[in-house]
Amino acid sequence: MKTSCELIRDLLPLYYDGICSDTTKKIVEEHLAECSECSLILEKMSVSLKSTNSVRQESEEKIFGGVAKKWKASLCKSFAKGILLASLCFILFYAGRYGLCQANFIAADNNVVDTTEYTLKDDANNIAVVLETTDGYLGGTIVSETDEKGNVYLSIVRPIIKEKNRDKDNLRVVYTVNIENKNAVYYGSPDNRELLWDKNTDLPQIAYEELQ
Numbered sequence: 129m130k131t132s133c134e135l136i137r138d139l140l141p142l143y144y145d146g147i148c149s150d151t152t153k154k155i156v157e158e159h160l161a162e163c164s165e166c167s168l169i170l171e172k173m174s175v176s177l178k179s180t181n182s183v184r185q186e187s188e189e190k191i192f193g194g195v196a197k198k199w200k201a202s203l204c205k206s207f208a209k210g211i212l213l214a215s216l217c218f219i220l221f222y223a224g225r226y227g228l229c230q231a232n233f234i235a236a237d238n239n240v241v242d243t244t245e246y247t248l249k250d251d252a253n254n255i256a257v258v259l260e261t262t263d264g265y266l267g268g269t270i271v272s273e274t275d276e277k278g279n280v281y282l283s284i285v286r287p288i289i290k291e292k293n294r295d296k297d298n299l300r301v302v303y304t305v306n307i308e309n310k311n312a313v314y315y316g317s318p319d320n321r322e323l324l325w326d327k328n329t330d331l332p333q334i335a336y337e338e339l340q
């Protein structure tokens with residue numbers, strides 16, 4: 129008696145997965161040998177299962193590949209950000225330290241600078257100014273500016289964070305000013321100045337060597 133196609137088709141998934149008994153397997157195979165319709169169903173079944181599997185695999189690869197790529201990219205980004213931030217901190221630290229401790233741009237006020245002026249022996253074109261800071265910090269740099277009227281403005285400029293003086297002698301700085309065609313020499317700025325020399329001033333005379 130020929131087993132009905134309906135029964136075989138119910139068994140085909142078990143047969144395909146290889147989870148039926150040997151007897152069932154034999155019955156299915158005998159039927160398939162004679163029945164092209166059921167054979168075709170088995171063939172279709174295997175093709176559709178295979179394609180489902182490959183589609184699933186592809187999409188998994190896509191998802192995980194994408195996640196990995198994104199993760200890698202974000203890791204690279206974070207790393208670059210970290211490097212950038214570290215360099216920025218480094219630059220800011222050194223720029224800040226330089227700006228605060230080394231760059232001279234704060235002029236020392238008249239009241240913390242004592243000056244003594246001399247005319248130089250055998251040198252009618254220059255006067256000598258001895259500048260001394262009295263607030264216990266180092267002198268910094270002396271800057272000299274001349275305006276269009278021939279007025280010379282001297283000032284001691286220092287960093288924001290001044291360096292404490294350790295040796296009192298360092299506070300004394302000698303600066304020579306050329307007075308050819310000059311009107312006057314001041315300490316300070318046009319708004320806050322102290323006269324050091326003008327044509328009517330008689331300064332004590334000194335040899336340059338005596339100032340050292």
Ligand SMILES: [Zn+2]
Binds near residue numbers: 159166
């Ligand atoms: Zn059949």
